[in-house]
Amino acid sequence: HPKSVIGVGASSLRTICYLQAQDKVVGVEAAEKKDIPRCVYNHVFHDKFANLPVIGEGGSNGTTPNEEAISDLAPDVIFTTIDKEKADTLQQRTGVPVVCVAVYNRVFSDSFYKSIELMGKVLNKDKRATEIIDYMKKTEADLTSRVKNVTPKSAYAAGISYRGAHGFAGTEAGFPPFAILNMKNIADVNDKKGPYDIDLEKVSADQPDCIFIESNNFKMVEKDIQQNPGYFKNLKAVQNKQVFSLVSYRFYATNVELAIANCYQVGHCAYPEAFGDIDPTKKLDEITSFFVGKPVSADLAKIGCSFKKYDLAA
Structure with a gap:
């Protein structure tokens, strides 16, 4: 059960927040330090993230992690959406276990559910992961049933x-x-x-x-x-x-x-x-x-x- 985590790349930190594990986060990308209301998780938890050490650029500047900064923080696990090859290199150089998850661009998607499930397991947030997936599936069913006969x-x-x-x-x-x-x-x-x-x-x-x-x-x-x-x-x-x-x-x-x-x-x-x-x-x-x-x-x-x-x- 990791006590300290970081997220590298688009969607990583957001999913940590959805799983109510934001208190375990010990470092963030520079892009996550700006208060952006349209990036809801970032806005809601801005006060927490603004004071954390920077572990890379992030955002439109790319997701090259700062390996030295990550090694210094020594988190228990890194969640990332970077490709497998880069993730393997990051794990080797920092000595920190890296978990790869998908970037989700659709609204209701299996890739999102799989990311939630996997991260929920690693973070010991299985109950919350199930809640999110159930909520999403129920919401999708509600939307589709409303337009069935229109x-x-x-x-x-x-x-x-x-x-x-x-x-x-x-x-x-x-x-x-x-x-x-x-x-x-x-x-x-x-x-x-x-x-x-x-x-x-x-x-x-x-x-x-x-x-x-x-x-x-x-x-x-x-x-x-x-x-x-x-x-x-x-x-x-x-x-x-x-x-x-x-x-x-x-x-x-x-x-x-x-x-x-x-x-x-x-x-x-x-x-x-x-x-x-x-x-x-x-x-x-x-x-x-x-x-x-x-x-x-x-x-x-x-x-x-x-x-x-x-x-x-x-």
């Missing part, structure tokens, strides 16, 4: 963050909140996978029923509107006031609690009858309270990230 709507996700901020053209094929709710994502075209910049002619040609915009990138979308107001006024979703916000959930990989909250926001906006009992902001707080022990919607709203309706024709 007529699927078409949708477009705009301002999607990937390697920085993007405007209206920034979208994603296979966008998880659309996929789980069986929506027709107009960005799903044959050769595309993951985030990319779409040809705006396709959006106007397909005329999606609903448009969702990541609120943290809305200022960039506003610039697009100023440059081409006629284009936006001709979109059916804009005319019908079916444009809504999302909270960006990718920051140092997927923040699962925000991704799930976005699923409920999409469902609530696209299928109000099927999600009539859901207040997306309250649901967000309920979900973050389960994962990291604290509601965060008020803190997110302070940085312009909240669930709302947009009027792009105004």
Whole structure:
């Protein structure tokens, strides 16, 4: 039963926090020392992590661990999402057992469940690991059952963050909140996978029923509107006031609690009858309270990230 641990690479520290083992953490990557509300675990436990020694850069600067700093801390175990070869080298050079886990980019995925299960075992947090997996499976079943009998709507996700901020053209094929709710994502075209910049002619040609915009990138979308107001006024979703916000959930990989909250926001906006009992902001707080022990919607709203309706024709 390890008393001291560190996480190296995207998702590692987040999963430790989900498993309620953050008090065992003895060092963090430099990227984890900034207080970033969109990176929920980092924000909630910022006061603890801000005072810990640095064990590498992390974040967009890459995940090269500082072997000397890690050796000095002598943790009982290292959890990492770096590749096996690098992990073997890290174990040899520091003399600390290294456990490799997957980076999870989808919302409900076996790779996430396996990471939770394995880390739960190592951390002696099996009960919490089971709670998380049960919660996720129950949530997935709730979402899919709500849309079982609805007529699927078409949708477009705009301002999607990937390697920085993007405007209206920034979208994603296979966008998880659309996929789980069986929506027709107009960005799903044959050769595309993951985030990319779409040809705006396709959006106007397909005329999606609903448009969702990541609120943290809305200022960039506003610039697009100023440059081409006629284009936006001709979109059916804009005319019908079916444009809504999302909270960006990718920051140092997927923040699962925000991704799930976005699923409920999409469902609530696209299928109000099927999600009539859901207040997306309250649901967000309920979900973050389960994962990291604290509601965060008020803190997110302070940085312009909240669930709302947009009027792009105004």
